[in-house]
Amino acid sequence: MDTDKRMEVALILGCINKNNNDQELLYRKYYGYVMSIGLSYSSNREIAQEIVDDTFIKVFDSIKTYNLDQPFKRWLRRITINTAIDHLRKNKKFKLHLDLYEYKNQLPSIEAIDQLSLNDIYTLIADLPDMLRVVFNLYEIEGYSHKEIAAIVNIAESSSRTYLTRAKERLKDQIVKYCN
Secondary structure (H helix, E strand, O other): HHHHHHHHHHHHHHHHHHHHHHHHHHHHHHHHHHHHHHHHHOHHHHHHHHHHHHHHHHHHHHHHHHHOOOOOHHHHHHHHHHHHHHHHHHOOOOOOOOOOOOOOOOOOOOHHHOOHHHHHHHHHHHHHHHHHHHHHHHHHHOOOHHHHHHHHHOOOOHHHHHHHHHHHHHHHHHHHHHHH
């Protein structure tokens, strides 16, 4: 076992034993990672911070169930995603229906897409309605299947496909508007 893995295991064992210093170190070590996931599922920083706080509460409550043979970041990511979805449901911002939206059939040019920075892309994704953003993130970024998304979000598998298509169409339209 390498030094980094040993240090991480020691930190996790300290958290299992409810050592406040180890909990603070774990929080600081993974804060940015969890915040980046929270921001990808929320429309603003305050909500993302609530997701971060709720995630770490869940982590510290359930860390005794963590299998030390598995990658910690993967376990933490799963808790963060589930917390983000729970947060959206709890706050009734997670709507299972959308207003009809007229989409243009215009494709953005390659030059227009090349003008976008990574922050621009994140901003465009953050502007999607909650359901579109969640399905897009789960499918395109996290790699979940439509069947898995349907189970996580409690929708039909076909709805997951529809929301993904709508998210991509809306993003395409936003890129065209942004670049004009």
